[in-house]
Amino acid sequence: MKKNRKPLSTLLRAPMGAVDVTRIPSDATPGYPGKTKKDALKLTAKAGRQLGPLQECLFANGKENPNAPKLLLVLQGMDTAGKGGVVSHTVGLVDPQGIKLHAFKQPTEEEKQHDFLWRISNALPGPGIIGVFDRSQYEDVLVQRVDSIVPQEVWEKRYDQINEFEAGLVEGGMTIIKCFLHISPDEQKKRLSARLEDPTKYWKFSPNDVEVRAKWPAYMDAYSAALERCNTDAAPWYVIPSDKKWYRNWAVAELLREKLAAMQLSWPSPDYNIEVEKERVKKS
Amino acid sequence: MKKNRKPLSTLLRAPMGAVDVTRIPSDATPGYPGKTKKDALKLTAKAGRQLGPLQECLFANGKENPNAPKLLLVLQGMDTAGKGGVVSHTVGLVDPQGIKLHAFKQPTEEEKQHDFLWRISNALPGPGIIGVFDRSQYEDVLVQRVDSIVPQEVWEKRYDQINEFEAGLVEGGMTIIKCFLHISPDEQKKRLSARLEDPTKYWKFSPNDVEVRAKWPAYMDAYSAALERCNTDAAPWYVIPSDKKWYRNWAVAELLREKLAAMQLSWPSPDYNIEVEKERVKKS
Numbered sequence: 001m002k003k004n005r006k007p008l009s010t011l012l013r014a015p016m017g018a019v020d021v022t023r024i025p026s027d028a029t030p031g032y033p034g035k036t037k038k039d040a041l042k043l044t045a046k047a048g049r050q051l052g053p054l055q056e057c058l059f060a061n062g063k064e065n066p067n068a069p070k071l072l073l074v075l076q077g078m079d080t081a082g083k084g085g086v087v088s089h090t091v092g093l094v095d096p097q098g099i100k101l102h103a104f105k106q107p108t109e110e111e112k113q114h115d116f117l118w119r120i121s122n123a124l125p126g127p128g129i130i131g132v133f134d135r136s137q138y139e140d141v142l143v144q145r146v147d148s149i150v151p152q153e154v155w156e157k158r159y160d161q162i163n164e165f166e167a168g169l170v171e172g173g174m175t176i177i178k179c180f181l182h183i184s185p186d187e188q189k190k191r192l193s194a195r196l197e198d199p200t201k202y203w204k205f206s207p208n209d210v211e212v213r214a215k216w217p218a219y220m221d222a223y224s225a226a227l228e229r230c231n232t233d234a235a236p237w238y239v240i241p242s243d244k245k246w247y248r249n250w251a252v253a254e255l256l257r258e259k260l261a262a263m264q265l266s267w268p269s270p271d272y273n274i275e276v277e278k279e280r281v282k283k284s
Numbered sequence: 285m286k287k288n289r290k291p292l293s294t295l296l297r298a299p300m301g302a303v304d305v306t307r308i309p310s311d312a313t314p315g316y317p318g319k320t321k322k323d324a325l326k327l328t329a330k331a332g333r334q335l336g337p338l339q340e341c342l343f344a345n346g347k348e349n350p351n352a353p354k355l356l357l358v359l360q361g362m363d364t365a366g367k368g369g370v371v372s373h374t375v376g377l378v379d380p381q382g383i384k385l386h387a388f389k390q391p392t393e394e395e396k397q398h399d400f401l402w403r404i405s406n407a408l409p410g411p412g413i414i415g416v417f418d419r420s421q422y423e424d425v426l427v428q429r430v431d432s433i434v435p436q437e438v439w440e441k442r443y444d445q446i447n448e449f450e451a452g453l454v455e456g457g458m459t460i461i462k463c464f465l466h467i468s469p470d471e472q473k474k475r476l477s478a479r480l481e482d483p484t485k486y487w488k489f490s491p492n493d494v495e496v497r498a499k500w501p502a503y504m505d506a507y508s509a510a511l512e513r514c515n516t517d518a519a520p521w522y523v524i525p526s527d528k529k530w531y532r533n534w535a536v537a538e539l540l541r542e543k544l545a546a547m548q549l550s551w552p553s554p555d556y557n558i559e560v561e562k563e564r565v566k567k568s
Contacts, residue, residue, distance in 0.1 A: 053484070060487040088379040095372040096385055097418075103381070134381075192565045200337070202554040203344040210564045270486040280494045281476045 005031065008254050014180070014237035019228040022220050026182045027243035032250065040246035047253035048093030054260040055130060059098040060268055062128010069173045069263055072124065072131040073256065076138050076226075077181030078219060079209045080191035081242050082249075083134045086181070089249040090256070091132050100125045103134040116140040116158065117165050124169070130256075137162050138178075141226050146218045159229040166235035175259050176235040179252060180223060181242040185216050289315065292538050298464070298521035303512040306504050310466045311527040316534065324530035331537035332377030338544040339414060343382040344552055346412010353457045353547055356408065356415040357540065360422050360510075361465030362503060363493045364475035365526050366533075367418045370465065373533040374540070375416050384409045387418040400424040400442065401449050408453070414540075421446050422462075425510050430502045443513040450519035459543050460519040463536060464507060465526040469500050 011030040034043050061068040073091070075083040091099060102123035111119045117137060125131030141162070145155045166176055183191075192213070195205040212219070231237045238255060242248040295314040318327050345352040357375070359367040375383060386407035395403045401421060409415030425446070429439045450460055467475075476497070479489040496503070515521045522539060526532040 057484075060484075063487055084381060087381050091380050092376070092378075094376075096375050096380055096383060096416075097368060097371050097387070099380055101380055132380075189565060189568065193562065196558055196562050196565065200341075200344075200551050202558070203347055203552050205554070205556070205561065207556050207561060207564070210561070210568055213568050267484050268487050270489070272489070272491050274480055274486070277489065277491060277494070278477065278480050280491070281473060281480065284473065284494055284497050 005033075007258055008251060009236075009238065009258055012238040012240060012251065012255070014227040014231045014239050016231070017228075019224045019231075020220075021180070021182060021224045021227060021239065024182060024239050024241075026184045026187065026241050028241045029244065029247045030241070031254075032247055034250075037244070037246050040250050044089070044093070044246075044250045044253050047250065047257050050257050051094050051253065051260065054257065054265075055094045055098050057265045057267055058130070058260060058263065059095070059128045061265055062126065064268060064271065066127055067173060068127035069175065069265070070125045070127055070129050070131065071175045071256075071259065072133065072169070072177070073252075074133045074136045074138070074176065074178040075181065076136060076142070076179070076223075077242065078183060078188060078216075079212060080188050080195075081181035081183045082245060083181060085245060086179075086249060086252050087132060087134060090252045091130075093253060094130070098128070098130055099132060100129050101132045101134070104136060104139060117161070120165075124174075127173075136178075137165070138226050138230075142219065142222045145222045145225075146215055159226070162230050163232055163235075166230070167232065170234040175263065177255055177259055178230075178235060178237045179240050179255070180227060180237060181248060182239050183242045185213070187243045188213060289317075291542055292535060293520075293522065293542055296522040296524060296535065296539070298511045298515045298523050300515070301512075303508045303515075304504075305464070305466060305508045305511060305523070308466060308523050308525075310468045310471065310525050312525045313528065313531045314525070315538075316531055318534075321528070321530050324534050328373070328377070328530075328534045328537050331534065331541050334541050335378050335537065335544065338541065338549075339378045339382050341549045341551055342414070342544060342547070343379070343412045345549055346410065348552060348555065350411055351457060352411035353459065353549070354409045354411055354413050354415065355459045355461070355540075355543065356417065356453070357536075358417045358420045358422070358460065358462040359465065360420060360426070360463070360507075361526065362467060362472060362500075363496060364472050364479075365465035365467045366529060367465060369529060370463075370533060370536050371416060371418060374536045375414075377537060378414070382412070382414055383416060384413050385416045385418070388420060388423060401445065404449075408458075411457075420462075421449070422510050422514075426503065426506045429506045429509075430499055443510070446514050447516055447519075450514070450516065454518040459547065461539055461543055462514075462519060462521045463524050463539070464511060464521060465524050465532060467526045469497070471527045472497060 008031045034040055058069065075086055077083055087101065120137045141155050141158050144150050170176060192205065192209060195201040227237045240248055240251050292315045318324055342353065359370055361367055371385065404421045425439050425442050428434050454460060476489065476493060479485040511521045524532050524535050
């Protein structure tokens, strides 16, 4: 059974052709190897144990070699979809030394004076590093489109600009994993309400969340367009059903594991003579 | 029994007055509440579970308040002492979103053109964030002193400069925890040898490590001076016996926990009306 399973990346890849994200289930659990929710903690921890050496090997390769591969995990989704949760529970499984995390906020005055990809370029991971984007270049075809922050003729061009930009990164040795954390409006309502019931969660709520929520259909259109127009083989989109937090955390961990394993990296050879060094240490 | 235990920060605080680090045991386990090495994993995980909400509360405070406290963990020690191990096993216990990690290497050309504290200032954590320095401003009174990279009249002044700098940070709301990861030369020899026996560890070894090892006494003098001259109440030094990795990881986790708990933070009050927002979400 297990051998015939399709890789998770195949199961979660955004559909080719016309995309309507509202037709993709947000509460499904494709490829989940456990039986119950209870298994998920163990399975995620197991993926973490497998991620450890894979990530360390990537890091080791990056230490001396400026051409070593790098990985970029892009997290997008509506408020409460779990971008922060994935960082905490999935990215948190690996050694912080090998992670470069960037959370993109509203553009600063300095950022606004540059092309929209300028701040993205500045936050990219170096060789051997796993970069994690909490929001990304896609904000420039999501909020900027929905709120008409720039005119349509500007954001229309951005899909191709993003594709070209990402193709260049992949050419330079980067593996890109773009995850749309997909929740239903009902699930968001539950989560927003929960934040208002718990004093340790008040800080996570902003009245603006309700205003953004009111634009749900426009956001789904914008996400559908981004997934349709930027789902290249070089930098594919994955739709992570995220109504179940435990599935979401496991799925992103497994995607990371799969992509790291596919790099088939080997531990770097020493650039010194091992026997000579053993002798030097012995005599020291 | 448990109630009468001294806080770990008291037990590990570097001695007042003249310091000779070579007289401090590197294989002791002060304050360790377990019985055996086997307990350490569980105890460290337990400290991690306690750290989680403390760190999140700090982060929550930093989200809106530019004057929120911040914490800086400084890690210093000879090669193989475990700076990376503490980052991986202890810092890795908390949410990566709340961590700002910086590993200081040999100064770059740009860094050399500035005062030695310039690059340190640039890497400091913001409000609500836990900064972690893998090496630090102390390199400027360690390797720079041992290798005479700058003349004595320059490095001699740096102890006071560092004290003033750190006092300013503390004044600005920063808690500073400086850890000297203390190992014996024999333990270092074992660890260097182990790296040469394991192909997954070759990358961690550099022939230069043996050259630095040859200067062990000069480094111990330099560490002793740093601990003696920069052990202020505002920014105290702690000596972490690090021959036992499991003790080292537990001890740093417990120090972090103790210092975060001492901040006695409370969850931030909402800057919105909870009942009004509940109603808005309900109707949305």
